[in-house]
Amino acid sequence: MKNKIAKRAAALAVFIIVMLIALYLLQKLMMPKYMSDIPEGAMVEEYYQETTDHEVLFVGDCEVYENFSPITLYEDYGITSYIRGSAQQLTWQSYYLLEDALRYETPKVVVFNVLAMKYNEPQSEAYNRMSIDGMKMSSSKIGAIQASMTEEEHMLDYIFPILRYHSRWSDLSAEDVKYMFHKDKVSHNGYYMRVDVRPVDGFPEPEKLSDYTLGDKAMEYLDKMRELCEENGIELVLVKSPSLYPYWYDEWDEQITDYAQEYGLDYFNYEKLAPEIGIDYNTDTYDAGLHLNLSGAEKLSRYFGEYLTENYDLTDYRDDPEYAEVYAEKIRFYDEMREAQYKELEEYGEIISF
């Protein structure tokens, strides 16, 4: 009798283990890889591959990961930095990504791009997924999910992504098999490179809003971010990246300025400082003024790097052999991608593979 029960228990245990393995493999297969399309989706996960610490950590949306180049900061100033950014990354997602990063390192400076302060509610499941799916499981991830879910979303779908992505079974490609367990790098310390140029050609006039007050949830998470930095002895810097669209209203700018003053934070609206930085929206943007291209990002990074070097006690890691070795590889990858993009641009007249 005992033998029979033991046999049954063993069979059940084997069944459960096999099912878990099968589900794990299927989940790996079904999850979007973001390799050849929408590489922004793969960037959050890339952070965990880092082998060296960073003294500056950027958090924010596309205005960070497309406008600041950590490789330029390193090459010109020896600053080690990383961008934890993703498309339409909301303030609470930036907070939880920062909290998550603090599990691995404690930077000296955190730079938060304030454009996301305009959103006070969860926006889009697709963007939520790009910000959250790449995070390793932790209380920060759970917090990010809870804060970000739209009404149609469910926590279980994030914890077991196969429940969300099972419907991709009919869209699977060779890429899904190839990148099941290992993905190629798509960013340069979180920076998304684009070398092409598309000059600005005008935007619609900004609409008048009925209320310009920044939302309470966004402000709550800005407070939390500030407090988290204070607790960890980190300097928080607020920036508004140069971009002509979406509009950053003066009324919003004033509220951020007042907030920065109240808590003694630095706040720079680089949109207003674009001429001083040398940004030319005819040559320094790849999508007609929404985001900067490589040329614009490098100009902004040089300008910002000077400020960082002058105002914060940052180490020049160019002389550190360990960092030099790691960054030599990063610079090689950076240069190779730049060359490859220029080559594609020359060949096809547009960027296709990046």
Added chain:
Amino acid sequence: MLFTDYSFIGFLAVVFILYYTLPKKCQWPFLLVASYVFYFIASPSYLIFIAATTVSTYLVSLKLDKLETIQKEWIREHKGQISREEKKEYKAGIKAKKWKWLLVCLFFNLGILAVLKYTNFTIANINGLLQAFHSDRQLSFLNLVLPMGISFYTFQTMGYIIDVYRGTSTAEKNPFKLALFVSFFPQLVQGPISRFNDLAKSLFEVHYFDPKVVSYGLYRILWGYFKKVVVADRILTAVNAIIQNPDTYQGGFVFVGMMFYAFELYADFTGGIDITIGIAQTMGITVTENFRRPYFSKNIKEYWNRWHITMGTWFTDYIFYPISVCKPMLKFSKFSRNTFGEKIGKRVPVYLSSFVVWFTTGIWHGASWNFIVWGLMNFVVIMISEELEPLYRKFHARFDVKGKAWYGVFEIVRTILLMSAIRMFDCYRDVPLTFKMYGNMFTHFDIRALNAEAFLGLGLSGADYLLLFICLLVILSVSILQERRGSVRDMIFASGAAWKYVVFGVLMLIVIVFGAYGIGYDQSQFIYNQF
């Protein structure tokens, strides 16, 4: 909380664990608590209706039982002292009292259902009449919400109270046991309509954990989910595209929609019942089967003996027979035979009773004319096939096709087509439109319109169609096996320990991967939830 919600699956897991870990005497009371929790989560305001129906049924059943006891005692006390006439007279008096109490209960319970389900339908018809008579007055609709499963539990309690009245069932003395019978959560959503005598024993008795019984239940649940989320909810996309755009999808696509709806409804309803029966089975409880492979029926009568069986038998036992043998009907039967002759006259009362049954079946399905017409169409087809019976007999005497396989297939296909065609009233939910689309199916038929591009425009990809085809083949194969060799689960369990795990595991992965659930799918309620 739908069967397909994660929260329901979580709820189920908790109920299952507690059911087997709590002291055995707490099993059925715990199920009552779980059922009320389930109902409370669905909507707290619904509780009052189910509780009111339970209380009224309980009180009246006790009263009926008491009257029965009084009668028995009186007869025993007066044994040998009273004449047969006096006994008969006394019994008639008691019966009259019981009848009054029965009516009170039926009016109360049916009243709740009628007010909540049919008030706005009545108002809409009154408004239609007022408009027809050029009146400017229009009645306002009421904001009424139909409690979950009200049609099912109301009919279940009605069946119970009629059984107690008839003496075929004894009144349950424990109000909480009766409350569980009425509210047992797996069957609350979409039936089946259980009889007290069938369900009570296994519902209230103690159940010990039996791996085989639990495995059988889990298999049944999984099979139900397979039919619901992989098949029904996937076809739903195409069905909705066709029926919601009658101006776009005409001719051959009306036929396609009709057949797709037949598959969807089958997979949806039988899938839901599989889940219900499976859940009960995991707890050792036996719920009455509601389907017996209805698409293998060779005629409409057989179909209704295989489809929604508990509803069919309910209408037969509690509407058809009582009407057929009631005094006015017996009088009418006599009149009919005298007027039309024995041959036709004896059929008229049967048809009249059938008419009432099918009218109520229709309106039970939904408070709208399309359901009533759907019910009456079933009546018409059954009546015609009855009338044509002599012709069929002549045909079969002349041509020996009855035992031939191809003729069997012809009969099955004919029945499926007929039932699917009638169901178009349920599909389009608009009587004039349905009639129009019947005509349109033939007048606008163009084989070239049924091309791959048009099919892909229904919201399903080529892969979806292939998957559906394979799944329907699997369902067909399983049904053939069940029809010919009995329980497929018995076969799987008899074929070695490994197979039961392999089949279960593969089926589970299929449901998880190919299920049409989550974001990107318009997750649907079970169709019969609405009734």
